[in-house]
Amino acid sequence: MTKTRQFVGGETIIRENDIGETAYVIEQGRVKVTKKRGGRTVHLAELGPGGTIGEMSMIDEKPRSATVVALEDTVLREVHRDDFSEALKRETDAAVHLLQAISKCLILSKKIASLRSRAGCPSAGRAGSADRPATTIVLA
Numbered sequence: 803m804t805k806t807r808q809f810v811g812g813e814t815i816i817r818e819n820d821i822g823e824t825a826y827v828i829e830q831g832r833v834k835v836t837k838k839r840g841g842r843t844v845h846l847a848e849l850g851p852g853g854t855i856g857e858m859s860m861i862d863e864k865p866r867s868a869t870v871v872a873l874e875d876t877v878l879r880e881v882h883r884d885d886f887s888e889a890l891k892r893e894t895d896a897a898v899h900l901l902q903a904i905s906k907c908l909i910l911s912k913k914i915a916s917l918r919s920r921a922g923c924p925s926a927g928r929a930g931s932a933d934r935p936a937t938t939i940v941l942a
Contacts, residue, residue: 804879809872815855816870822859823883828852831876837868848873854903860886861904 806829809815816822818838828851835846835855846868849855859866860883881889890897 804881804885807878807880809876809878811872811874811876813872814869815872815876815878816866816868818867818869819865821863822856822866825857825860825881825886826855826878827881828855829877829879832873833870833876834873835868835870854900857900857904 807826809831815826815833818836828849830851832848832850833853833855834848836843837846838844855870855878856866858864860881863883886900
């Protein structure tokens with residue numbers, strides 16, 4: 803069972819390093835995704851309707867990899883881990899859709915790690931949550 807959540811502009815939806823059991827699909831509005839890197843805040847993405855956030859932590863049970871803030875009044879559809887597990891059993895089309903999004907996220911993560919490596923970034927190739935993809939896949 804999904805529920806609708808509303809956030810006002812400037813409100814934090816997801817905080818980096820928090821534990822997360824939910825993912826969100828953006829129904830209306832826009833969000834900004836950022837990550838702390840070497841004491842700086844790095845802008846990763848801006849997402850709008852159809853975008854998903856939080857799916858990696860919902861599945862792998864690791865801390866959130868990025869912070870997400872509403873840029874304007876935003877309406878999200880929230881999916882809890884337990885509800886997702888049940889839906890996978892009943893709704894295979896939705897499951898395939900999410901797995902495709904996660905696959906895109908992992909491919910993007912590998913590309914970012916490759917770019918870091920070529921640029922001589924010392925964090926390139928390190929395993930763990932720092933190299934886990936930010937939860938910012940736009941579903942097509």
